[in-house]
Amino acid sequence: MNNRTKYIASLDIGSSKICCLLATKNKNDISQIVGLGYNKAKGISNGVISDINLASESIQAAINEAEKKANIKIEKVNISVSSKIVNTKLFNKKINIIEEKIKDEDIKEILNNLIADPYFKDKQILHAAPISYNIDGAKGIMKPVGMYGSSLEVEFVISTIGINHYKNYIECISKCNIDINKVIYSGLASGVAVLNDNELTLGAVVLEIGAKNTSLSIFAKGNLLFSEAVNFGSNNITEAIARHFNISFSEAEKNKIMHASAIEHSSDNEISFEVPSINFDNNEKFVPISKKDLHKIIKPYLEDILKWTKLIISKSGYDKLISKQLIITGGGSQLDGLSILAKNYLDFETRVGFPKEFKINLDNNLDPSHSVALGIIQSILKIEEQEDIKDLSMRLTKNNQFSFFRNWVSEKFF
Numbered sequence: 001m002n003n004r005t006k007y008i009a010s011l012d013i014g015s016s017k018i019c020c021l022l023a024t025k026n027k028n029d030i031s032q033i034v035g036l037g038y039n040k041a042k043g044i045s046n047g048v049i050s051d052i053n054l055a056s057e058s059i060q061a062a063i064n065e066a067e068k069k070a071n072i073k074i075e076k077v078n079i080s081v082s083s084k085i086v087n088t089k090l091f092n093k094k095i096n097i098i099e100e101k102i103k104d105e106d107i108k109e110i111l112n113n114l115i116a117d118p119y120f121k122d123k124q125i126l127h128a129a130p131i132s133y134n135i136d137g138a139k140g141i142m143k144p145v146g147m148y149g150s151s152l153e154v155e156f157v158i159s160t161i162g163i164n165h166y167k168n169y170i171e172c173i174s175k176c177n178i179d180i181n182k183v184i185y186s187g188l189a190s191g192v193a194v195l196n197d198n199e200l201t202l203g204a205v206v207l208e209i210g211a212k213n214t215s216l217s218i219f220a221k222g223n224l225l226f227s228e229a230v231n232f233g234s235n236n237i238t239e240a241i242a243r244h245f246n247i248s249f250s251e252a253e254k255n256k257i258m259h260a261s262a263i264e265h266s267s268d269n270e271i272s273f274e275v276p277s278i279n280f281d282n283n284e285k286f287v288p289i290s291k292k293d294l295h296k297i298i299k300p301y302l303e304d305i306l307k308w309t310k311l312i313i314s315k316s317g318y319d320k321l322i323s324k325q326l327i328i329t330g331g332g333s334q335l336d337g338l339s340i341l342a343k344n345y346l347d348f349e350t351r352v353g354f355p356k357e358f359k360i361n362l363d364n365n366l367d368p369s370h371s372v373a374l375g376i377i378q379s380i381l382k383i384e385e386q387e388d389i390k391d392l393s394m395r396l397t398k399n400n401q402f403s404f405f406r407n408w409v410s411e412k413f414f
Contacts, residue, residue, distance in 0.1 A: 007034075009066070009077040010376035011059065012186070013169070016211030016235065017041050018058050020066040021373045022074070023358070031381065033360040033374075035070025037062040046213060046231050047082025049168035056175035063176060076179045078376050080186040081126060081169060084213050084229040086161050088187070090131075094153035102135070102144045102152055110154045124166035126185045127159040131223045157225055159185045182380065187217040187227040189375030192382075194329050194353025194368075195219060203322025206353065207309055207342075208371065209332030211235045214305055218318050226316045230308055234332030237301045244297055245287050247275050256335070260294040262302050263337035268292035302338065306345045329353035331369035 012019040022035030039061040043054025067074055093114040097106060107130060115125065133141035134153035144152060166183070173180050191206045203220035215229040241260075242252035255275060261268075274286035309326075313319050326348040328339060333352050343350040355366050355374040366374065 007070070007072055007074075008377050008380050009035075009063075009074045010373045010380075011063070011077050011079040011173075012189075012370075012373040012376070013044065013055075013059065013080055013082070013172075014041055014210055014372075015044055015046055015082065015213055016233075018062040019370065019373045020059075020062040020074075020077075021370070021377060022066050022070040022072055023377045031358050031377070033358055033366065035066035035068075035072060036360075037065030037067070037069070039065070047084040048165060049172060052168060052171055052175070055172045059172055060176045063178065074178055076181045077173065078182045078184060078380055079169065079173060079180060080184055080189055080372050080376055081161055081166070082186055082213065082229075084215070084231065085165050086126065086159050086185050086187065086227065086229075087123075088127075088157060088159040088185075088224065088227040090225070091156050091158055092153060093156070094134075094151060096151050097149050100148050102147050102149055104145055106152055107145070107154060110152065111156065114156065115158075120160065122163050123160040124163050125158060125160050126183055127157075127188055127224070129157050129223055130154050131157050131221065131225070157223060159188070159224070159227070182383075184376050184379055185224075185227075186372045187215050187229075188224050189373075189379060190215075190329055190353075190371040191217050191219050191224060191375065192378045193355040193371040193375030194327050196356075199323075199325050199327065202325070203318070204325035204327055205309070205313060205322065205348070207305075207326060207328045207333075208330040209234055209305065209328065210330045211332070214308070214330075214332070216309060216312050218313070218316055218322060220318065220322050225321075226318055228312045228316070232305065232308075234330075234335070237298050237332075240301060241294065241297055242278075245275065245289055245293075246278050247287055248278050251275050255289065255294065256298070259289075259291050260298050261291065261336040262295075262299060262341040264292070264295050264299075268295060298335070299341075302335070302341060303345065306342055309342075310346055324348045326350040327353040329368040329371040331367075333368045 008023045010021045018039045018041050020037040021033055023031050023033050025031055039058050042058045043051030049055050063074055091114055093110045095110050132155040133144045135141050135144055135149035136151055190208045195204055200219055200222050206217045208215045210233045212233045212235055213229055213231055214233055217224060218226040238253045238256055241256055242249050268291040272288055272290040274288055277285040277287050326342055339350045339352055352368060354368055355371050360366055
């Protein structure tokens with residue numbers, strides 16, 4: 001494989017790990033992952049770049065690993081921006097129509113007028129999509145272009161990040177001598193990766209449990225409508241296990257994955273094992289642990305996440321608009337029994353969201369921890385499918401070249 005082979009590179013910049021994926025398409029137009037690189041995230045704290053040099057080194061290491069596995073030199077990459085420092089809001093704007101029929105340019109004019117508001121002065125727009133239209137007071141318009149009207153009001157969903165946070169992300173990638181194609185909001189990317197068409201249309205909640213952050217995104221009518229995040233993730237559960245049993249973080253993480261369950265079983269007390277203590281090198285002491293012990297520790301933390309989920313769904317104002325579908329993804333979603341606990345607690349139909357529509361040519365398997373990186377690739381593939389179709393371009397100026405996705409035929413999200 002050489003550089004002339006078409007590829008898409010994605011970079012999920014998380015608070016605990018950096019994940020770089022390389023994807024190509026085979027002769028049957030099937031997307032395949034041909035490169036995968038991981039590295040511990042350094043110089044990044046809760047989605048904020050805290051040390052540009054350390055962050056750049058972490059990113060470069062993940063890129064190098066993916067390049068080596070794929071035998072491809074990455075020249076351009078698509079990156080994610082963390083949920084915690086992104087704000088997603090709804091905005092309305094109205095204009096009078098000069099000519100009788102509404103044109104694409106009218107919608108562009110509304111968006112340009114909207115972002116001239118002082119609110120956007122110190123912000124970079126990551127995602128902007130029209131979600132509803134109103135012509136001469138008539139609501140429920142689906143496709144206004146070509147229709148007659150004297151006035152047009154458009155409701156947009158817009159996700160923004162502070163301009164300086166954005167510049168720091170760009171600087172980190174620039175230090176790796178790689179160009180940026182697009183910057184994509186991670187909450188949107190995870191939804192693209194795990195939701196099916198029915199969930200997108202009827203409405204669903206995506207709960208992404210990462211190592212240090214948990215984010216909630218609400219989708220309906222083919223669009224991202226709302227997002228929120230909290231500084232709490234699966235690492236907090238691991239740390240609680242480590243502290244309680246006086247074992248290392250790595251041993252706690254291993255046993256959490258292998259033995260912990262969100263649901264208590266009658267046989268849990270009978271299943272036990274021994275784990276090296278935190279001072280094992282000095283005293284060779286083992287700590288006895290049972291599955292019941294692990295359950296007692298992790299359940300309150302999981303219930304806290306679900307309490308927060310219930311509260312945010314209610315506060316969002318969309319609880320009556322969406323169907324009761326919850327899709328849990330991210331590395332923390334793989335904990336045994338979590339989907340059952342969530343279903344019982346929230347009364348939502350719940351499943352673990354696995355990334356779809358990809359084959360992998362590597363020894364690794366794709367799992368929910370890859371959702372953001374795969375969602376980035378799927379977003380870019382969708383955009384490229386519509387490159388030759390005349391539609392609304394969300395690129396406003398050359399200075400905003402990283403900011404907007406192309407609207408793809410009034411389909412999902414954009």
